[in-house]
Amino acid sequence: xxxxxxDIFDFGQKFVYWTIAVIVLTLIAIAFKWYLFxxxxxxxxxxxxxxxxxxxxRFGNIPECFANEDLSSGxxxxxxxxxxxxxxxxxxxxxxxxxxxxxxTFHFRLKLEKExxxxxxxxxxxxxxxxxxxEVFVINGLNIKNDMLVIYVQEGLKP
Amino acid sequence: MNKKGLSLxxxxxxxxxxxxxxxxxxxxxKAVGSSDEPFMINAAEDLAMMVNVxxxxxxxxxxxxxxxxxxxxxxxxxYKVTIxxxxxxxxxxxxxxxxxxxSALGFSDKEKESLCIEKKAKNILLRDCHES
Numbered sequence: 001x002x003x004x005x006x007d008i009f010d011f012g013q014k015f016v017y018w019t020i021a022v023i024v025l026t027l028i029a030i031a032f033k034w035y036l037f038x039x040x041x042x043x044x045x046x047x048x049x050x051x052x053x054x055x056x057x058r059f060g061n062i063p064e065c066f067a068n069e070d071l072s073s074g075x076x077x078x079x080x081x082x083x084x085x086x087x088x089x090x091x092x093x094x095x096x097x098x099x100x101x102x103x104x105t106f107h108f109r110l111k112l113e114k115e116x117x118x119x120x121x122x123x124x125x126x127x128x129x130x131x132x133x134x135e136v137f138v139i140n141g142l143n144i145k146n147d148m149l150v151i152y153v154q155e156g157l158k159p
Numbered sequence: 160m161n162k163k164g165l166s167l168x169x170x171x172x173x174x175x176x177x178x179x180x181x182x183x184x185x186x187x188x189k190a191v192g193s194s195d196e197p198f199m200i201n202a203a204e205d206l207a208m209m210v211n212v213x214x215x216x217x218x219x220x221x222x223x224x225x226x227x228x229x230x231x232x233x234x235x236x237x238y239k240v241t242i243x244x245x246x247x248x249x250x251x252x253x254x255x256x257x258x259x260x261x262s263a264l265g266f267s268d269k270e271k272e273s274l275c276i277e278k279k280a281k282n283i284l285l286r287d288c289h290e291s
Protein backbone atom coordinates (compact mmCIF):
# COMPACT_ATOMS: atom_id res chain seq x y z
CA UNK A 1 0.00 0.00 0.00
CA UNK A 2 1.36 3.44 -0.83
CA UNK A 3 1.62 6.29 1.68
CA UNK A 4 -1.67 7.96 0.66
CA UNK A 5 -3.47 4.63 0.92
CA UNK A 6 -2.04 4.07 4.46
CA ASP A 7 -3.22 7.55 5.56
CA ILE A 8 -6.75 6.89 4.31
CA PHE A 9 -6.74 3.48 6.06
CA ASP A 10 -5.54 5.11 9.34
CA PHE A 11 -8.21 7.82 9.09
CA GLY A 12 -10.90 5.19 8.50
CA GLN A 13 -9.76 3.18 11.55
CA LYS A 14 -9.74 6.27 13.80
CA PHE A 15 -13.16 7.35 12.55
CA VAL A 16 -14.68 3.94 13.38
CA TYR A 17 -12.91 3.92 16.77
CA TRP A 18 -14.15 7.39 17.76
CA THR A 19 -17.69 6.73 16.53
CA ILE A 20 -17.90 3.60 18.71
CA ALA A 21 -16.23 5.40 21.65
CA VAL A 22 -18.70 8.31 21.53
CA ILE A 23 -21.69 5.95 21.35
CA VAL A 24 -20.40 3.81 24.26
CA LEU A 25 -19.58 6.85 26.43
CA THR A 26 -23.02 8.36 25.74
CA LEU A 27 -24.73 5.09 26.67
CA ILE A 28 -22.68 4.87 29.88
CA ALA A 29 -23.60 8.46 30.79
CA ILE A 30 -27.33 7.82 30.14
CA ALA A 31 -27.29 4.54 32.11
CA PHE A 32 -25.49 6.21 35.01
CA LYS A 33 -27.96 9.10 35.12
CA TRP A 34 -30.90 6.69 34.97
CA TYR A 35 -29.37 4.67 37.82
CA LEU A 36 -28.93 7.81 39.94
CA PHE A 37 -32.51 8.97 39.41
CA UNK A 38 -33.99 5.51 40.01
CA UNK A 39 -31.96 5.22 43.24
CA UNK A 40 -33.26 8.61 44.32
CA UNK A 41 -36.84 7.63 43.47
CA UNK A 42 -36.41 4.34 45.39
CA UNK A 43 -35.12 6.16 48.48
CA UNK A 44 -38.19 8.41 48.58
CA UNK A 45 -40.86 5.77 47.98
CA UNK A 46 -43.12 4.64 50.80
CA UNK A 47 -44.92 1.31 50.69
CA UNK A 48 -48.50 1.83 49.53
CA UNK A 49 -49.73 -0.57 52.24
CA UNK A 50 -48.18 1.64 54.92
CA UNK A 51 -49.73 4.83 53.54
CA UNK A 52 -53.14 3.18 53.17
CA UNK A 53 -52.90 1.74 56.69
CA UNK A 54 -52.26 5.25 58.08
CA UNK A 55 -55.46 6.45 56.41
CA UNK A 56 -57.47 3.32 57.30
CA UNK A 57 -56.78 3.74 61.02
CA ARG A 58 -59.57 6.30 61.22
CA PHE A 59 -62.41 3.96 60.18
CA GLY A 60 -62.71 2.19 63.52
CA ASN A 61 -61.13 4.79 65.77
CA ILE A 62 -62.92 8.13 65.46
CA PRO A 63 -66.61 8.94 65.83
CA GLU A 64 -66.50 11.12 62.68
CA CYS A 65 -66.09 7.78 60.89
CA PHE A 66 -67.73 4.71 62.42
CA ALA A 67 -66.31 4.39 65.95
CA ASN A 68 -68.52 4.33 69.00
CA GLU A 69 -68.51 7.37 71.29
CA ASP A 70 -69.98 7.56 74.75
CA LEU A 71 -71.82 10.86 74.45
CA SER A 72 -72.00 11.47 78.21
CA SER A 73 -68.27 11.09 78.87
CA GLY A 74 -67.00 11.85 75.36
CA UNK A 75 -64.92 8.69 75.47
CA UNK A 76 -64.26 7.06 72.09
CA UNK A 77 -63.88 3.29 71.90
CA UNK A 78 -61.13 2.09 69.56
CA UNK A 79 -61.73 -0.59 66.97
CA UNK A 80 -65.49 -0.30 67.08
CA UNK A 81 -68.00 0.10 64.29
CA UNK A 82 -71.51 1.39 64.97
CA UNK A 83 -73.53 -0.53 62.42
CA UNK A 84 -76.11 2.23 61.96
CA UNK A 85 -73.28 4.64 61.05
CA UNK A 86 -71.69 2.27 58.55
CA UNK A 87 -73.09 4.09 55.52
CA UNK A 88 -71.72 5.66 52.35
CA UNK A 89 -72.71 9.24 53.29
CA UNK A 90 -70.70 8.95 56.51
CA UNK A 91 -67.78 7.33 54.66
CA UNK A 92 -67.79 10.30 52.28
CA UNK A 93 -67.54 12.65 55.26
CA UNK A 94 -64.86 10.50 56.87
CA UNK A 95 -62.69 10.19 53.78
CA UNK A 96 -63.03 12.17 50.59
CA UNK A 97 -60.41 13.01 47.98
CA UNK A 98 -60.13 16.15 45.89
CA UNK A 99 -59.71 16.73 42.14
CA UNK A 100 -56.03 17.54 42.52
CA UNK A 101 -55.04 14.23 44.12
CA UNK A 102 -57.82 11.81 43.17
CA UNK A 103 -55.79 10.07 40.48
CA UNK A 104 -52.89 9.25 42.78
CA THR A 105 -54.48 8.40 46.08
CA PHE A 106 -56.37 5.51 47.62
CA HIS A 107 -60.00 4.52 47.22
CA PHE A 108 -61.62 2.05 49.58
CA ARG A 109 -64.23 -0.67 49.77
CA LEU A 110 -65.08 -1.53 53.36
CA LYS A 111 -66.74 -4.82 54.19
CA LEU A 112 -67.79 -6.26 57.53
CA GLU A 113 -66.99 -9.92 56.95
CA LYS A 114 -69.55 -11.60 59.21
CA GLU A 115 -72.20 -8.89 58.90
CA UNK A 116 -71.86 -8.84 55.10
CA UNK A 117 -72.38 -5.09 54.86
CA UNK A 118 -70.26 -3.28 52.29
CA UNK A 119 -69.71 0.39 51.43
CA UNK A 120 -67.41 2.05 48.91
CA UNK A 121 -65.74 5.43 48.75
CA UNK A 122 -66.09 7.84 45.82
CA UNK A 123 -64.23 6.86 42.65
CA UNK A 124 -63.72 3.27 43.79
CA UNK A 125 -63.75 1.05 40.69
CA UNK A 126 -63.58 -2.52 42.13
CA UNK A 127 -59.94 -2.87 41.03
CA UNK A 128 -58.27 -3.80 44.29
CA UNK A 129 -54.52 -3.52 44.61
CA UNK A 130 -54.28 -4.97 48.12
CA UNK A 131 -56.37 -5.69 51.19
CA UNK A 132 -56.05 -4.67 54.85
CA UNK A 133 -57.72 -6.43 57.78
CA UNK A 134 -58.82 -4.81 61.05
CA GLU A 135 -60.43 -6.74 63.89
CA VAL A 136 -63.37 -4.70 65.18
CA PHE A 137 -66.36 -4.87 67.49
CA VAL A 138 -69.61 -4.21 65.67
CA ILE A 139 -72.23 -2.44 67.77
CA ASN A 140 -75.79 -2.97 66.66
CA GLY A 141 -78.10 -1.42 69.25
CA LEU A 142 -77.33 -3.29 72.45
CA ASN A 143 -75.60 -6.16 70.67
CA ILE A 144 -71.83 -6.27 70.34
CA LYS A 145 -70.19 -8.81 68.07
CA ASN A 146 -66.61 -9.19 66.98
CA ASP A 147 -66.07 -9.03 63.24
CA MET A 148 -63.37 -8.40 60.67
CA LEU A 149 -63.34 -5.11 58.78
CA VAL A 150 -61.93 -6.01 55.40
CA ILE A 151 -60.52 -2.94 53.65
CA TYR A 152 -60.04 -3.39 49.93
CA VAL A 153 -57.70 -0.73 48.62
CA GLN A 154 -57.50 0.62 45.09
CA GLU A 155 -54.60 2.94 44.32
CA GLY A 156 -55.45 5.65 41.81
CA LEU A 157 -58.36 5.75 39.38
CA LYS A 158 -59.04 2.59 37.39
CA PRO A 159 -62.05 2.77 35.06
CA MET B 160 3.32 16.10 11.18
CA ASN B 161 4.87 12.64 11.44
CA LYS B 162 2.86 9.55 12.47
CA LYS B 163 4.45 9.27 15.94
CA GLY B 164 3.53 12.86 16.84
CA LEU B 165 -0.04 12.40 15.62
CA SER B 166 -0.63 9.25 17.70
CA LEU B 167 0.78 11.01 20.81
CA UNK B 168 -1.71 13.86 20.34
CA UNK B 169 -4.51 11.33 19.89
CA UNK B 170 -3.53 9.47 23.11
CA UNK B 171 -3.53 12.79 25.05
CA UNK B 172 -6.91 13.65 23.53
CA UNK B 173 -8.33 10.22 24.48
CA UNK B 174 -7.11 10.60 28.08
CA UNK B 175 -8.61 14.10 28.18
CA UNK B 176 -11.99 12.83 26.93
CA UNK B 177 -12.04 9.96 29.46
CA UNK B 178 -11.13 12.35 32.31
CA UNK B 179 -13.82 14.78 31.23
CA UNK B 180 -16.52 12.09 31.11
CA UNK B 181 -15.38 10.70 34.49
CA UNK B 182 -15.44 14.18 36.03
CA UNK B 183 -18.93 14.86 34.62
CA UNK B 184 -20.32 11.58 36.00
CA UNK B 185 -18.69 11.98 39.43
CA UNK B 186 -19.87 15.59 39.80
CA UNK B 187 -23.42 14.55 38.79
CA UNK B 188 -23.34 11.75 41.37
CA LYS B 189 -22.06 14.19 44.02
CA ALA B 190 -24.81 16.68 43.16
CA VAL B 191 -27.50 14.02 43.47
CA GLY B 192 -25.94 12.63 46.68
CA SER B 193 -25.73 15.99 48.42
CA SER B 194 -29.10 17.20 47.16
CA ASP B 195 -31.78 18.19 49.68
CA GLU B 196 -34.49 16.93 47.38
CA PRO B 197 -34.82 13.35 48.73
CA PHE B 198 -34.82 14.64 52.32
CA MET B 199 -37.54 17.18 51.50
CA ILE B 200 -39.68 14.58 49.67
CA ASN B 201 -39.28 12.14 52.58
CA ALA B 202 -40.09 14.81 55.18
CA ALA B 203 -43.23 15.88 53.30
CA GLU B 204 -44.38 12.25 52.99
CA ASP B 205 -43.60 11.57 56.66
CA LEU B 206 -45.50 14.63 57.89
CA ALA B 207 -48.53 13.85 55.70
CA MET B 208 -48.56 10.28 57.04
CA MET B 209 -48.22 11.61 60.59
CA VAL B 210 -51.31 13.77 60.04
CA ASN B 211 -53.24 10.77 58.71
CA VAL B 212 -52.18 8.69 61.73
CA UNK B 213 -53.07 11.44 64.21
CA UNK B 214 -56.49 11.82 62.59
CA UNK B 215 -57.00 8.07 63.06
CA UNK B 216 -56.31 8.15 66.80
CA UNK B 217 -59.09 8.75 69.30
CA UNK B 218 -58.35 11.63 71.68
CA UNK B 219 -55.61 14.26 71.65
CA UNK B 220 -52.02 13.46 70.85
CA UNK B 221 -48.67 15.04 70.11
CA UNK B 222 -45.81 13.70 68.01
CA UNK B 223 -42.35 15.14 67.37
CA UNK B 224 -40.69 14.81 63.99
CA UNK B 225 -37.31 13.28 64.77
CA UNK B 226 -35.17 15.24 62.28
CA UNK B 227 -33.70 18.71 62.32
CA UNK B 228 -35.90 20.88 60.11
CA UNK B 229 -34.15 24.19 60.80
CA UNK B 230 -33.12 24.57 57.15
CA UNK B 231 -36.65 24.38 55.84
CA UNK B 232 -39.95 26.20 55.84
CA UNK B 233 -42.83 23.87 56.64
CA UNK B 234 -46.44 24.82 56.08
CA UNK B 235 -49.47 22.76 57.06
CA UNK B 236 -52.80 23.46 55.40
CA UNK B 237 -56.16 21.69 55.34
CA TYR B 238 -55.16 19.10 52.76
CA LYS B 239 -51.42 19.37 52.23
CA VAL B 240 -48.02 19.84 53.80
CA THR B 241 -45.45 21.94 51.96
CA ILE B 242 -41.71 21.94 52.56
CA UNK B 243 -39.47 24.48 50.90
CA UNK B 244 -36.18 26.27 51.26
CA UNK B 245 -37.79 29.63 50.75
CA UNK B 246 -38.57 29.60 47.05
CA UNK B 247 -41.33 27.91 45.10
CA UNK B 248 -38.95 26.12 42.75
CA UNK B 249 -37.68 23.79 45.46
CA UNK B 250 -40.91 23.12 47.32
CA UNK B 251 -42.21 19.60 47.90
CA UNK B 252 -45.86 18.90 48.61
CA UNK B 253 -47.56 15.88 50.09
CA UNK B 254 -51.32 15.44 50.50
CA UNK B 255 -53.53 14.05 53.25
CA UNK B 256 -57.28 13.76 53.77
CA UNK B 257 -59.15 15.11 56.76
CA UNK B 258 -62.63 14.01 57.79
CA UNK B 259 -65.34 16.67 57.58
CA UNK B 260 -65.07 19.16 60.43
CA UNK B 261 -61.35 18.72 60.91
CA SER B 262 -58.80 21.43 60.14
CA ALA B 263 -55.03 21.54 59.83
CA LEU B 264 -52.91 24.61 60.27
CA GLY B 265 -49.38 25.62 61.10
CA PHE B 266 -46.12 27.10 59.96
CA SER B 267 -42.56 26.49 60.98
CA ASP B 268 -39.77 28.82 59.93
CA LYS B 269 -36.11 28.05 59.46
CA GLU B 270 -34.99 28.79 63.00
CA LYS B 271 -37.03 26.07 64.64
CA GLU B 272 -35.09 22.84 65.02
CA SER B 273 -37.83 20.66 66.48
CA LEU B 274 -41.16 20.22 64.84
CA CYS B 275 -44.28 18.81 66.45
CA ILE B 276 -47.68 17.91 65.11
CA GLU B 277 -50.46 18.03 67.64
CA LYS B 278 -54.03 16.84 67.49
CA LYS B 279 -56.35 18.87 69.71
CA ALA B 280 -59.98 17.86 69.32
CA LYS B 281 -60.60 18.31 65.59
CA ASN B 282 -57.61 20.55 64.93
CA ILE B 283 -54.23 19.41 63.67
CA LEU B 284 -51.53 21.92 64.53
CA LEU B 285 -47.96 22.18 63.35
CA ARG B 286 -45.79 23.94 65.88
CA ASP B 287 -42.43 24.23 67.59
CA CYS B 288 -42.13 21.47 70.21
CA HIS B 289 -40.88 23.95 72.81
CA GLU B 290 -43.96 26.15 72.57
CA SER B 291 -46.39 25.38 75.35
